[in-house]
Structure formats: C-alpha cells, structure tokens
Amino acid sequence: NIHWFCCCFLLGFARLAGGDGLCSGRVEVHSGEAWTPVSDGNFTLPTAQVICAELGCGKAVSVLGHVPFRESDGQVWAEEFRCEGEEPELWSCPRVPCPGGTCHHSGAAQVVCSAYSEVLLMTNGSSQCEGQVEMNISGRWRALCASHWSLANANVVCRQLGCGVAISTPSGPHFVEEGDQISTVRFHCSGPESFLWSCPVTVLGGPDCSHGNTASVICS
Incomplete structure (x- = not known):
C-alpha cells in the first residue's frame, strides 16, 4: 500500500x-x-x-x-x-x-x-606483533573490549596479521592509548578462523568496557 x-x-x-x-x-x-x-x-x-x-x-x-x-x-x-x-x-x-x-x-x-574488516595492533611494545587490538568499524578505529576476550580470539588476530600464534592476552592497561574509543563488540572465535570478522559476534553493555579495559595480545 x-x-x-x-x-x-x-x-x-x-x-x-x-x-x-x-x-x-x-x-x-x-x-x-x-x-x-x-x-x-x-x-x-x-x-x-x-x-x-x-x-x-x-x-x-x-x-x-x-x-x-x-x-x-x-x-x-x-x-x-x-x-x-x-x-x-x-x-x-x-x-x-x-x-x-x-x-x-x-x-x-x-x-x-x-567497512568493518581491518584489524591492527596499536603498540607501545617491542614489536609490531603485540599491542592493543583495534578494528576499523565504519571508518573509525576502535579498541576492542577485554571483557570475554579469549586466547582463541587472539590466535585469530595473530594469524590474520601474519604474526604466528598468540602467546598471551595481557590484562590491564599494558598498551592502552589515551582517549581510545572502545567498541562493545564481543567475538566468539573457536580458533581456526582466518579473520576476526569470520567469528560470531554479540554486543556487550557499556559498563563492561570502561577505559583501560581493552583487549590486547602478544603474538609469537
């Protein structure tokens, strides 16, 4: 009608x-x-x-x-x-x-x-294969929330960036950049995926993602 x-x-x-x-x-x-x-x-x-x-x-x-x-x-x-x-x-x-x-x-x-596909590691660390995980979401780079961030997720990020496998996912503000925009996306990778965006996704609530609570990874 x-x-x-x-x-x-x-x-x-x-x-x-x-x-x-x-x-x-x-x-x-x-x-x-x-x-x-x-x-x-x-x-x-x-x-x-x-x-x-x-x-x-x-x-x-x-x-x-x-x-x-x-x-x-x-x-x-x-x-x-x-x-x-x-x-x-x-x-x-x-x-x-x-x-x-x-x-x-x-x-x-x-x-x-x-428009929701690029991933990089923003690092204050010693190599390009460790740092805070950020994703380009609709043209804006955002850090990913550390709540429920897993070693399986980290393995996918390392593989996607050509950085081997994940050694650890440090908690706390190891690589935090001041003023970062934090995404509320939660990934559910099982580990063998080639790209982070291939993993199932849900959305977390804002309180779980305060500044400093950002996902990070150290790859091999």
Missing part, C-alpha cells in the same frame, strides 16, 4: 541492526510499521553483497552464524531473498515465501561488510 511504500522509501527497506556501527549486524527489513529480522535459513552471500552495497558499506565480508546480535521478539520476515549479487538494492531481489508462510530458523541472518 501507499503508506508502506512511503515508509520504505523514506527509511530504506533494509538495515543492519544491533552491531557496532551501520555496517554489521542483524539483517532487518521494514514492513511499513516496524523493522523485522530476516531468517538465516537459505540466506546467501550474494544477498549480503546487495545489502552492503545498498548501505554504502562496501562488499560483504561474511555471513555469520546464528548467534544473535540481540534477542528477537519472535517475528521473522515471511520471505526468503534470492539475490544474484548485482541488484542495486534488496528490494529489487527476487523473493519466495517461506514454506507454509513461516520462516523457521535458528536465528536472524547477520552480515559483516568490508
């Missing part, structure tokens, strides 16, 4: 919600009245490519597993998208109804775009 069309035109049809910035998070589409999550069932990388391009977030880096960025209220978009990857926006992609009109799923589809 006209009301639904106007809402989608003004607000956009797709967004990534619950992540740290506009370029990562749970895939949601606007129904004209509310934002509704899209099921991770049969969700593909070409569909993610269309969403990242539509949002001005570069290319899709990964489609994550079903660990939610935030709890869903149970409502799920009743269609599956069949994008080829070249469409100008998600609205243009072919869609098919979910079987029985209901999308049964283990979680919402989640996407990480390339």
Whole structure:
C-alpha cells in the first residue's frame, strides 16, 4: 500500500541492526510499521553483497552464524531473498515465501561488510606483533573490549596479521592509548578462523568496557 511504500522509501527497506556501527549486524527489513529480522535459513552471500552495497558499506565480508546480535521478539520476515549479487538494492531481489508462510530458523541472518574488516595492533611494545587490538568499524578505529576476550580470539588476530600464534592476552592497561574509543563488540572465535570478522559476534553493555579495559595480545 501507499503508506508502506512511503515508509520504505523514506527509511530504506533494509538495515543492519544491533552491531557496532551501520555496517554489521542483524539483517532487518521494514514492513511499513516496524523493522523485522530476516531468517538465516537459505540466506546467501550474494544477498549480503546487495545489502552492503545498498548501505554504502562496501562488499560483504561474511555471513555469520546464528548467534544473535540481540534477542528477537519472535517475528521473522515471511520471505526468503534470492539475490544474484548485482541488484542495486534488496528490494529489487527476487523473493519466495517461506514454506507454509513461516520462516523457521535458528536465528536472524547477520552480515559483516568490508567497512568493518581491518584489524591492527596499536603498540607501545617491542614489536609490531603485540599491542592493543583495534578494528576499523565504519571508518573509525576502535579498541576492542577485554571483557570475554579469549586466547582463541587472539590466535585469530595473530594469524590474520601474519604474526604466528598468540602467546598471551595481557590484562590491564599494558598498551592502552589515551582517549581510545572502545567498541562493545564481543567475538566468539573457536580458533581456526582466518579473520576476526569470520567469528560470531554479540554486543556487550557499556559498563563492561570502561577505559583501560581493552583487549590486547602478544603474538609469537
């Protein structure tokens, strides 16, 4: 209807919600009245490519597993998208109804775009392979929170940077830079991933991420 069309035109049809910035998070589409999550069932990388391009977030880096960025209220978009990857926006992609009109799923589809992909170590240490872990999130470098930071996460960072394996994850302000912006993203790496953004993600609350509580790593 006209009301639904106007809402989608003004607000956009797709967004990534619950992540740290506009370029990562749970895939949601606007129904004209509310934002509704899209099921991770049969969700593909070409569909993610269309969403990242539509949002001005570069290319899709990964489609994550079903660990939610935030709890869903149970409502799920009743269609599956069949994008080829070249469409100008998600609205243009072919869609098919979910079987029985209901999308049964283990979680919402989640996407990480390339604007949320670079990692480096800011170091006051003795080498380029130790320091505070920072990630480029939508064009801004942010330190990662140390709460729930694991050796498995650190191993992925070391591998991604060509720095061998993680020896330790020092706690406390070993490498803290004054005035750092701290991200509330929490990674759930199992260890063998090649890139940090390939790991499932959730978002922590602000109180867990006070200044000085930043993730760090010493690689081999």
